[in-house]
Amino acid sequence: MKRESFIKSRRGDWQRYEVLINSMQNKREGSWTGDNVSELSRLYRSICYDLSLVQSREWGSRLEDYLNDLVAHGHNCLYRSSPVSLYGIIDFIAVGFPRMLRRRWQPFLLAAALFLIPLIVSVFVGLTRPDLSAIVCGEEVLQQSIDSFSKDMYQQADWDYTGQRSFMFGFYVNNNTGIAFRAFALGALAGIGTCFVLLSNGISIGMVQGAILAAGEPAATNFSSFVITHGAFELTAIVIAGAAGFVLAQGILMPGERTRLDSLRFHGRESVLLALGAGAMLAVAAVLEGYFSPLPIAPAFKYAAGSLAWLMVAAWLTFAGRERNSP
Amino acid sequence: MPDTSKRIVDTRVIVETPEGVDFQFRLAGPGERAHAWFIDLVIKAGAVAVFWIVALLLGLTAGTAGLSTMAGVGTVFLFLVNWFYGTVFEYLMHGQTPGKKSLGLRVVRTNGTPVDIVSSTGRNFLRTADMLPFGYTAGLISMLMTRRLQRLGDLFFDTMVVDEKRGFSGRVGGLTTHVEVLSRSECSGRFQLPERTLGVIERLFEPERIISDARREEIARPLSEIIQKRLGWQPPGPDPRNPHAFFHGQGKRHADFLLRVLKTFSVDSFQEAAESVPGSRRAKGRQARQSGPGSPIGKVAATFAQDKSL
Numbered sequence: 001m002k003r004e005s006f007i008k009s010r011r012g013d014w015q016r017y018e019v020l021i022n023s024m025q026n027k028r029e030g031s032w033t034g035d036n037v038s039e040l041s042r043l044y045r046s047i048c049y050d051l052s053l054v055q056s057r058e059w060g061s062r063l064e065d066y067l068n069d070l071v072a073h074g075h076n077c078l079y080r081s082s083p084v085s086l087y088g089i090i091d092f093i094a095v096g097f098p099r100m101l102r103r104r105w106q107p108f109l110l111a112a113a114l115f116l117i118p119l120i121v122s123v124f125v126g127l128t129r130p131d132l133s134a135i136v137c138g139e140e141v142l143q144q145s146i147d148s149f150s151k152d153m154y155q156q157a158d159w160d161y162t163g164q165r166s167f168m169f170g171f172y173v174n175n176n177t178g179i180a181f182r183a184f185a186l187g188a189l190a191g192i193g194t195c196f197v198l199l200s201n202g203i204s205i206g207m208v209q210g211a212i213l214a215a216g217e218p219a220a221t222n223f224s225s226f227v228i229t230h231g232a233f234e235l236t237a238i239v240i241a242g243a244a245g246f247v248l249a250q251g252i253l254m255p256g257e258r259t260r261l262d263s264l265r266f267h268g269r270e271s272v273l274l275a276l277g278a279g280a281m282l283a284v285a286a287v288l289e290g291y292f293s294p295l296p297i298a299p300a301f302k303y304a305a306g307s308l309a310w311l312m313v314a315a316w317l318t319f320a321g322r323e324r325n326s327p
Numbered sequence: 328m329p330d331t332s333k334r335i336v337d338t339r340v341i342v343e344t345p346e347g348v349d350f351q352f353r354l355a356g357p358g359e360r361a362h363a364w365f366i367d368l369v370i371k372a373g374a375v376a377v378f379w380i381v382a383l384l385l386g387l388t389a390g391t392a393g394l395s396t397m398a399g400v401g402t403v404f405l406f407l408v409n410w411f412y413g414t415v416f417e418y419l420m421h422g423q424t425p426g427k428k429s430l431g432l433r434v435v436r437t438n439g440t441p442v443d444i445v446s447s448t449g450r451n452f453l454r455t456a457d458m459l460p461f462g463y464t465a466g467l468i469s470m471l472m473t474r475r476l477q478r479l480g481d482l483f484f485d486t487m488v489v490d491e492k493r494g495f496s497g498r499v500g501g502l503t504t505h506v507e508v509l510s511r512s513e514c515s516g517r518f519q520l521p522e523r524t525l526g527v528i529e530r531l532f533e534p535e536r537i538i539s540d541a542r543r544e545e546i547a548r549p550l551s552e553i554i555q556k557r558l559g560w561q562p563p564g565p566d567p568r569n570p571h572a573f574f575h576g577q578g579k580r581h582a583d584f585l586l587r588v589l590k591t592f593s594v595d596s597f598q599e600a601a602e603s604v605p606g607s608r609r610a611k612g613r614q615a616r617q618s619g620p621g622s623p624i625g626k627v628a629a630t631f632a633q634d635k636s637l
Contacts, residue, residue, distance in 0.1 A: 003522050048348040055349065058523035071350045072491075076421065079345075081443035084418070163392025170402030174409075181410060185455035188479045189465075193456065248483065261482070268483035272449035290399075 003059045010050055014070065017043040021073050044074040095321030097277040100270055101240065102317075104247055111242030114195055115235075118202035119209075126210015133207035142211040149212055149219040149226070162291075169290030176234060177282045180241035184275035187245025190252050194245030201238065225299035228306030229292060232313045233285035237278040244274035281313075340475055340487065342439035352439065352489040354476045355432045357467055360488055366426030371408050378404050413451035418444045431492030437475060437485050446484035453480030506583070509560065509591040516559030520592045524554070528585045544582050551581035554588055 020040050024032055051067040054060075101108060126133045134142060179201060186193020212223045251267030258266060288309075293302070338354045355363075379401045386397030416424040422434040422442045434442045434450070442450075457466030457478045466478030475487040511518055531538075531546060538546070555562070562580065565573035576583065 045346055048344060048346040051350065052348045058526040060522060060526040060529055062529065064526075068350045071344065071348065072352070075344055075350070075439060076441065079440045080421065081418075081441045084444055159392050163395040166399035167395035167402075168399070170399030170406075174402045174406040177406065178409075181452055182455050185452045186459075188453050188456035188483060189459070193459075251483065264483045265485045268449055268485070269445055272445050272452065272484070275452065276448065 003057075003063075006050075006053070006059075007063070013043055013046060014050075014067075017047060017070060017074070021070075021077055024077055025073070040074065041078060044071070044078060047071055047074065092273070093277070093280065097273065098317050098320040099322075100273060101243070101277075102322075104243060104270070104274065107246035107250060108239065108243040110246055111194070111198060112239045114198040115202045115239050115242060118199055119206040122203045122206025123210040123213070126207040126212075127214045128210075130211060130214060133211055137204055137207050137211075142208060145208050146212055146215045146219055149222040150215065161294075165290045165294065169286055172286040172289050173283065176238075176286065177279050180238055180278050180282055181275060183238065183241045184244040184248070184271065184278070187248035187271070188252075191246050191249030194242050194249065197245075198238075198242045221299050225302040225306075226293045229302060229309050230285040230289035232306065232309035233281045233288065236313055236317070237281035237285060240281070241275055241278040244271045244278065247271040247274060338476070338490075340437075340489075342437075344439065350439075352435070352487075355430075355488040355490040356476060357470055359430055359432060359490065361463075363424070363426035363430045363432055366429055367412065367424050368426075370425055371412055375401075375405055375408055410452065411448075413454075414444065414448045417442055417447040417451075422447075427488070431490060432488050433491050434486050434488050437487050442486050446486055449484040450480035450486050453478075453483060456480070506586045506590050509558070509587050514558040514560045516557055518558065520554065520557075520588065524550075525589060525592055528589045531582075531585065532589075540579055540582070544579050547581040547585050551584050555584065558588075560584075 017040070020036065020043065024036060024040065047067060047070050051064070051071050054064050054067055122133070130142075179197065183194050183197040183201075186197060209223070209227075213220050247267050248271045251264040251271075252260070255263035292305070295302075338356065340352045340354055341349045342352060343349050382397040382401045382404075383394065386393040386395075389396075413424055417434055420428060423432070427433060434447065436442055436446065454466075457463055457469070457480055459465045463478070466480075469478050469482060470476045473482065475481070477487055481487055527550065531543060554560075562584075563573075
């Protein structure tokens with residue numbers, strides 16, 4: 001076939017295809033009719049064939065570019081990523097996320113060690129060596145933290161309480177989730193950034209905690225009853241976000257039998273899902289920390305709720321989605 | 328997973344569709360991406376500012392408690408914009424944020440299929456790493472070291488940013504406008520050339536190919552000599568009345584000859600004529616294209632479809 005006769009015979013299809021694409025690109029997928037889609041996919045395949053013909057015969061780059069663009073637009077139209085469904089999200093929370101975390105128990109343990117060991121050591125430092133923790137965290141920060149837990153926090157849950165707590169809720173979401181996402185993202189630098197975020201947060205949280213506990217009553221009780229409930233979600237989520245960062249790092253450092261690039265992709269996907277799960281847990285933590293933890297109720301009640309929260313988180317992550325043969 | 332894209336040294340990436348056809352994407356460079364990023368930054372800042380003002384005004388009506396509630400809501404909004412702006416728009420607009428859309432850029436997976444929400448989330452989260460130690464230095468280094476110009480976020484999540492506004496650049500507009508057509512009387516051989524030879528010549532003059540004139544002449548010479556022999560065309564000697572023009576043209580005589588060949592034998596040479604007429608269909612098409620880079624399949628391309636002279 002000569003070029004001219006080829007263009008002549010195929011022109012009609014190209015025109016029809018352009019009209020179809022232009023109209024479909026401006027509409028939502030929901031309003032596409034079955035006839036449109038089947039016609040488009042038929043034309044798309046035939047134009048793919050035209051393109052490969054033009055390429056193999058080298059009929060000039062202008063014609064090739066034109067067909068190339070037709071194919072590119074059709075490709076954009078026909079191949080779409082699968083939409084997010086509510087069922088998918090629920091299924092992920094109930095089954096997928098705990099399973100994935102159990103499969104990734106090594107990075108999880110590493111992150112837990114890097115966060116919790118410095119935290120526990122710093123609590124002891126804060127309790128026994130206030131001079132040291134003052135150097136690390138700053139005298140003023142420690143004093144403020146002690147003061148804020150020394151006074152009775154709220155007498156009643158009224159309109160004023162809601163306002164102040166909403167303000168703090170925003171702060172918790174932004175600050176804590178930001179820390180978690182940063183711990184995840186910095187895993188891309190071979191895990192060094194994640195180590196830094198986990199260690200620095202473990203140390204500073206531990207020292208403040210130690211200083212408050214050292215200050216004695218009522219700060220110690222106020223503090224413990226305050227943190228226990230949301231801590232179940234918050235501390236776990238920080239560790240999980242760190243684990244997600246280490247999963248990224250695993251992609252760089254331990255490709256195994258994959259090429260390094262394939263390894264990045266393989267580990268990358270799961271790491272985001274872990275980080276998103278951690279983000280969701282932090283949202284729950286922020287709600288609890290914002291509105292439940294400071295409620296003016298008896299500490300005993302908070303301890304009970306907190307223990308329940310820890311049990312729930314542990315049970316969810318350990319048992320949810322467990323089948324005989326899956327982790 | 329085998330790498331289906333083929334190696335070429337320029338900003339084009341060839342992707343194989345599931346139908347087994349290769350087609351090209353042009354990659355977006357750091358400059359374009361920074362530009363899009365800046366537009367997005369302005370939009371984000373504007374959205375947060377407006378949201379805060381409206382929220383605080385609303386809160387003010389309910390006193391101090393309302394004010395601090397709204398400050399909390401505003402902080403949550405700030406957080407969402409900060410971390411999820413890119414993801415939300417790339418999901419809703421099939422790989423484009425408003426900034427990318429205004430410049431005709433799009434995020435796609437490296438196999439050309441649309442980016443999914445998980446990859447999009449990941450690549451946007453990893454901006455935190457790409458920004459280090461300042462101003463996206465890590466991302467820039469990564470882009471310079473990878474064939475598909477990927478920053479860290481792109482590498483991990485198998486995405487790339489492509490440039491979709493294309494100036495239908497098979498031939499530079501007006502490339503052969505001032506070139507004389509070869510006349511039959513100049514040639515003693517067969518007055519005909521195969522299409523694929525013309526395709527090769529077109530490629531040599533593609534605007535995206537950055538070649539110096541001297542280098543282009545060097546490449547043009549062997550082809551030009553063969554075509555001259557085949558057509559039986561003799562290069563004219565210096566015009567005794569104006570020898571300067573002859574010697575001036577020596578440095579690019581082969582390239583010039585190939586352009587004349589292109590104009591003579593190219594089937595769509597009529598379009599060059601249409602182009603030089605202001606207000607012609609093609610000129611209008613170009614204006615439309617410039618005003619809207621996002622407009623699908625520019626009007627110029629339609630000349631292939633509309634062209635009555637074929």
